[in-house]
Each structure stands twice: as structure tokens, then as C-alpha cells.
Amino acid sequence: MEWLSGRIMLLSGARRALLAFLAGLLTVLALPPFGIFAVPFLSFPVLVWLQDGASGNPDHGRLRRGFPAFAIGWCFGFGYFLGGLWWLGNALLIEADEFAWALPLAVLGLPAFLALYYGFAALVARMLWSDGLGRLAALALAFGLAEWLRGILLTGFPWNAVGYAAMPVPMMMQSAVIFGLAGMNMLSVFVFSAPALLGTRKGMGLGLSLAALLVVGHIGYGYWRLQEPAPTAPQPEQTVRLVQPVIDQAMKLDDAARAEIFTEHLELTAAAPADGAKRPDIIVWPETSVPFLLTENPDALASIADVLQDGQILIAGAVRAENAGAGLPPRYYNSVYVIDDRGQIVGAADKLHLVPFGEYLPFEDLLASAGLKAIAAAMPGGFSAAATRSMLTLPGGQVFYPLICYEAIFPNEVGNAALPASALLNVTNDAWFGDTPGPYQHFQQAQLRAVETGLPLVRGANSGISAVVNGLGEVVSGASFNVRGVVDTILPGKIMTPYDPGQQKRNAAIVAVMFLLVAGFSRGSFIFRVN
Template sequence: MAGGLTVLALPPFSWLIVVPVAFSALFLVLRQVSTVPAFFIGWVFGMGQFGIGISWIAESFYVDAERFGALAIPAVAGLSAGLAIFPGMAAMLFATIMQRRAFGGIAANLLFATCWAVTEWLRGHILTGFPWNLAAYALVDYAALRQPAAWVGSYGLGFLTVFIGILPGVLTVAAPKRRAPVLVLFAVAVTGLWVGGALRSGQDVPPTDVALRIVQGNVPQVEKWAPGSRERTLEKYLGLSAQPGRFDVLLWPETAFPGFLDEDAAARARISAALPDGRILLTGAPDRVEGDGGTRYFNTVQAYDSSGEVLTGYAKHHLVPFGEYVPLKGWLPIERLTEGLGDFTPGSGPRTLAIPGAPLVAVAICYEIIFPGQVVDDLFRPDWIFNATNDAWFGTTIGPEQHLASARMRAVEEGLPVVRAANTGISAVIDAKGEIIARLETGQTGVIDASLPTALAPTPYARFGDWTLLALICAVWALAFTVGLAGRRFNSEKSKSEDS
């Protein structure tokens, strides 16, 4: 129950009160539990957390219900069971250390938060990673509270979220004479987080003079690759793009064109006719390359100008297992959920694109936006991030809202605006503080005309990445050790004076 409650702390609910309730419950149960039971308790907590939190994945199996519908529940259950291993590891590590060295009060709280942060980081990296619904995302709808991610990233902010969230639990079991320091620490931590974040959220982020037009075609996934649908889809996107208004950059979502656009001269000619001189289209489209080893397929974003020629492009490098490729294909008798002639090939990694008439742009296609520190080319910093996505797979579930939360946290971490073009929503313009400037909801058809927000200076997290998490944990432990040592000396000297 406690694990399932954590979902209510995340968008679209964002009930912050759930954080201390859920995590304090887990912490209090684990305080005097041995290693093996602790792993099981943490795993059960994780089953609630992920079983509800990623239940929307089942929706994608019903897009082609005849082939994949029967796999929906087993797939969600299996994935949840695998992801629940990480909370289980956090609980086991916490219990193991507590058995060997009895930490009390705030130190035990700090130990648990450290174990949780470490295993969240591992979840974001092991087996290609899946850092979905990190603890920090409970703060994404609170302007001031999400800002510390600019300094310590989402993993570091998750550490602080869990540490502060457990303090009420510590308070309930603390001895009466030790409750005052816990209350003071809670007040100081919350106030410090809020004030520090408020200072950053108060920065002015004016719009640039670059005009964007985001097109949300709202094409149902079941129709997207149906025979004869390509013409209807292209007509829809061209019609929406031609609405009155000025734009410098036109943005279409992931696989907006359901075919190989760079090979379709007629389609490119129609697109170029709809682009005023000097305007650029960034659109998602599949691509293929012939080579000695056969045909390789890529999920790309391609840039076109009014001549209809490809200017540049980006190939998705962080692919979705079973959606864009099948891991261990020779061993697993499982098909991909998506249409296509073969598995996609990953691109070379984050890349900054230079396009005429617009600032430098990084591209993150769909799933890639969920990975902290893995979206931007560190050697060639862009001025904004374009997130082309297709959340039509997930219908009107909570999945698109959770996906949007990840995009907002990437904006804060990198100090860069994020612009989302989604096939069925949620399309949005997000400034460098994670604030949503404009949005189109799931299931809506339309366009967003907005100015590109200004980028902020590179954040500490943008400069140092996840090293900031290590620095934060070490600094907090050093502070706790120093305060504890000073307290013991003070009590010792006080006892000596009383004896004399």
C-alpha cells in the first residue's frame, strides 16, 4: 500500500503529503529487520510503486490487441517485478548496514536516503536503464522545490526528497529529548530547499525572437501505419502547419511522417511548398541505410528547408527494449510491438544540430528525455532541446503526464528550454526553470505558436553531471558526522562539569 501511494506523489496528482507517509512507513518497518526479510519488504514496496506507476504500459499492448493484448498484464507484472528489485536492494543494503552498526535517529534516516539514491541511480543505468518516476519528480509541480535539480540533478534531489520525507517518521520514534533537533532539522531543510529554489525560480527568462510552431496531429496509433493512412496523415500535418501566423521553426513529432521521407520526393515537394523561405521543419521520420551487412533502420529527427532537401539529422541512440529492438533476439521468441521491417539501430549519442535561422538545438526522441545527464552533448552545448515524441501508445493514461514531468526536470537540470512535439499530446513549451509556457493536452488536435524561451547559464549539474550526487552525499554525511561529534563532546564536557 505504501509503495502504491508513491504514485499519488507524482504528476498528474502531485500530492506532496504522500512522500512522508509512504517513505516513513517503509523506513519504520525496516529499522529492525534482517537482510533477507528487508529485501522482500523493499521488493513488495517496489511492486506497489511500479505496478501502479507504470500500469499505463499495458495500453500499448492493446494497440494491436489481437497479437499482443494477452501479454499486457504479464508484461506489466514482469517489468514491475524486475524494477522492484531496486527498492529491494535499497532496503537490503540499509538493513545490512544497520545490523553491523546501529545508527540511530537522523543518521539512520541519512543512511536510508543514501541507499535509496544509490539504487535509483543504478536503476537509471543498469541494462540500458529505466529512470522513470524518480523520487524527485514528486517536486516537479512546485516551482521552487524542483530548482535544486539544477545543482544536484534528479538523483540528488531524490536523495534530499527521501531524507526530508522520512524525518516525520524519525520524529515518531525519537525519544522526547531528541525530538527538538529533528523538528529543527526538518524546518531548516524544508526552508533551505524552498528558499534556495525560490531564488533560482525568480530569475527572469525572457523569450527570444525565434518563433516556433508545434503541430499536434492527434493521429491514433492504430491508424498511424494502416494501409493508405500516409496520405491522410501528411494532409493533416500540412493543413495544421499552414494555419495563419508567423514561425521560424516548424516542429512535427516523432514519426510524424509514417514512411521514409528522405526517399519520397513527392512528399518533400509538398512540404517545401508549405515552408516559407528561410523557414525550417524539424520532423520525426524513420530512416534506412543500405550497407554490406544489410539494411539498417533508424528512428530519426530530420531538418528540411524550403528546398525540400535534408539539412541535417539526428538518430535516436537510446532505444526502447521490445518497442524498437528485441534484446537477446536470438534467444527470446518475442516480436517488437511497433510496426517496421526490422529492429532499429542506435545512433551515436547526444548531438547538437546547427540549423539556419535558429539557435543550436539538441534532440531527444521520446524515451530519451527520461535519462538525466544523457540528453545534451557536453562538448557542444545547445541553446534548447527538442523532444519529439509519440505518446499515442498510452492513450489517456497517466503515462504522458509522467513523461512530461521528465522533460521538465531535464530543462531544470540543463538550464535549457525544452520544446515537446507529441503526436497526441502532451505537446509543450517549457522554459529553463521547468515552467510550462504553453501546452496542448492529450487527445487534442492543433498547434502551439510560441517564442523560444532563453537558455540560462550552464548549471552545476550540466557541468559535472552525476558527480554532484556523490558530492552531495559526501557533504551531508560529513556534516552529520561533524555535528554528531560536536554533540558528543558537548555532552561529555557537560557531564564532567556536573561531576566536578
């Protein structure tokens, strides 16, 4: 192992950059749909050894001395984000005549931009670098900082945060209750990097023992939590039906297919329960499932009323229009409606966190004048964002906390405000991304929001993955990807956990301070210098 680490440290030029890229690319195998937990134990030691050899020329200025470390981190990140996000290009091919020109920007440009965060992480880590255990703490701290910044800057995009690689299954998700995603990002990088100590020996005993202890604690805590009795369903029991119609995205964009799409949803809603089971009380349609403005189509509301039985409630993703004032075009919102058995809209919530370039154009005046428009915007000018997040209170008393589409990837979108809710509600349309890893990655991240809060998750997706997940992240019932049909199941109860968003943040901060102390003392000084 010392021979291998030495060879990697001495690599230079294109071979060094290529190995960093391949290490990042390999790490993607730890993410859905693969979930190979062992892979980062190979890729992160390579990153550490490459960083060991990334010292700059002492005759150069500070920035130039830090460039080799930054470059290694950027190449690693480019491989990771290219391998993890290439499927975004599929959305541009739905209307290829209009958006295919942007394919290189989505497939290569976005990963290249996101890789800047990992380049920054490598640079910060290098400022604290040492030749023993401390360098692992430095790398973990720096990655934690980079992932935090990635989640908040420029509206944030924490998709595939590195901590998800350590949480492929519910048993390995439970530690997020204690540390949150921010803490898991740091702890994961430290543990994944531990085998690098086999190549340099210094601090090996302590480092490997600590990493092993963290892995055992991580899995053991998860096993212990999953042995707890399943939460009892609130009384009276509520049966939820998830409608998964699997409507091709090209069809959803075809105006001539609107009636057919609507009828498809109605037919699945009216389907008899399997084997004489209890009829559903709450029916969930996916994001933008209603192909027209409901408030301007009373016949559609009447059709919904005809399908719903007494006491049934429909929650449907739809576009909502709002008058913006005299002489101004209406504003449109990506919303969910609550509709009762009389066809009346009795509740609504609008999406708060919109997708840049997908649902709206940043710098709209400038970019629109150049002929650009948002990719997924159903109306001219794109969508508007809600001013605040609204809860959905159903006639039966249940309270759903709505997360529309990719809002579910943001831990900070689910805070104290969600605690009074009966369940999290995530409606989405992942048909944009075809049969790629994207929908599986999206599901894992939504799943973790249930674990973090102890709230059940009701997730309706056009093409999948639709599922009801309990507060431990276990799938109670679901439909596989691209399988048309319905899912009927009892709404689980809450998990009584010590969930506290503030405590998770404090625990993550404690982990960060510990890593800073270890890295700083190992470096021998808190006057950080680039070697």
C-alpha cells in the same frame, strides 16, 4: 505516534507485506498527474517503521537475516512501480491480437523486476540501520544508490525516480540545478522519512529541524530563482510552431491511413497564425510523424516544400533507412529530419538510446526465432541505434540538441555536449499510452532536463503534451493532452546558470558521503553487519 509506529513495527507476515505494498502504491500520488507533495511524508515513515521491525533471526546466515528487510523494500517498490507504470500495458493493446499475451509481463513483471532495486536499497540500508536519525540517512543513501543503478544497468530505466516526487512544479524543480537528480533522490528520501522520528523520538529534534530546513531551502531557492527576469529571446526572434495532430496509434499503424496522416500534418503546418501573429520560422512535427520513408518519396518532400513559406524550416520525426551493404537488409533509425522550404533535407539526427522490447529486441537472434518482435518497431528487425548523438544545426543558426521520445528521462543523456545548443528538442509519440498518467509523467521528466541545463525545451508530441518550456521549467506556451492544434510561440533564450554536469555529480557525491558518515557513526561502526 509512538503507538502507531510500535504497531507497525510488530506487524508480521502478509499484513507486513500488504502495508509495505500500500505505502509504495500511495507514493504514486506524488507523481503526475496528481502531484500531491504531502503523500510521501506519510508513506516513507511507514517504510521506516516496517524496516525497524525487519531484523532477521540471529541464528540464520547473513543472507537469510537480510531477507526481511529486502522483502519490505521489494513490496514497497512493487506497489510504487505497479501504481506508476501500469499504463505501459496500453501499448500492448494497440495490436492486442499480437501482443496481449505479454500484458502480465508489462503490468506485473516489469514492476516486480524494478522492485528488486528498492529491495536492494532496503537491504543496504539495514546494514547501516540504527534507532535514531542515522537510519534515515542510511535509507536515503541506499535509495540514492539504487536509483543510480536503475538509471544505468541493462541500458537503464530511471522513469519515476523517487526524487521527482519532490519536484511537482517549477518552483520545486530548481534544486536540481545544484544537486542533479541523483542528489535529489537522496535528499528527498531523507526529508520524506523525517516524520518517522515522531514515532521513536530519538534524534527527533535534530532530524525534524534538518528536514524542515531542507524543505524551506528547497522551496525558497526555487522561489528566488523564479523571481529572476525571464531570459530575453535571442535576436532575431524565432517563432516556433508545434504541431499536435492527435493521431490515434491504431490509425498510425494502418498502412491505408498514411496519406491521411501526412495530409493532417501538412494542414496544421499551413494553418494561419492566430490573430495575425507572426508566421512561424521553425515548425516541429512529433516523433515518427512522417508515415513513410521520405528519402524514397520525392512527392512527399515536394508537398512539404509547397506548404513551407520562404525561410521556414520543418523539423519532423521520421524513420530513416540506411544501406547496410551488399546482401544485407537495410538498417532503420528513429530519426528527426530538418527540411528547408525547397523540400531539401538539410540535417538529421538518429535516436541513440532505444527502448528495449519497444524499438529493438535484446538477444534478437534467440527471441526472433521464437516469433517475437519489438512492439513499436516500424520495420522488420526493429531500429538500429545511432553511433553518436548529433546536434541539429538549423539554417538560421540555431542549434537544437535532440532527445527522441524517452531519451529525455535520462539526465546523463544531457551533459556538457548540450551546452552550445540554443534549445533542447524532444519529439515523442505518447499516443501509445492513451489517456493515462504516462504522458504527464513523461512531460515532467523532460521539463526537468530544461531546468538542469538552463536551456529552453521545444517539445512536440503527437497527442500531447506539446509545449515550449523555458530554462526554469516554466511552460511558455503549450497544448493540453489530446487537443488537436498548433502552438505558436517565441523561442526563449538560455538561462545563465552555473550549470555544470560535473558539479552536479560532485554535489550528489558529497550528499552521499554525508549520509554515509551520519549512518555509519549512528550505527557505531563502519564494519557493517546485518542485525
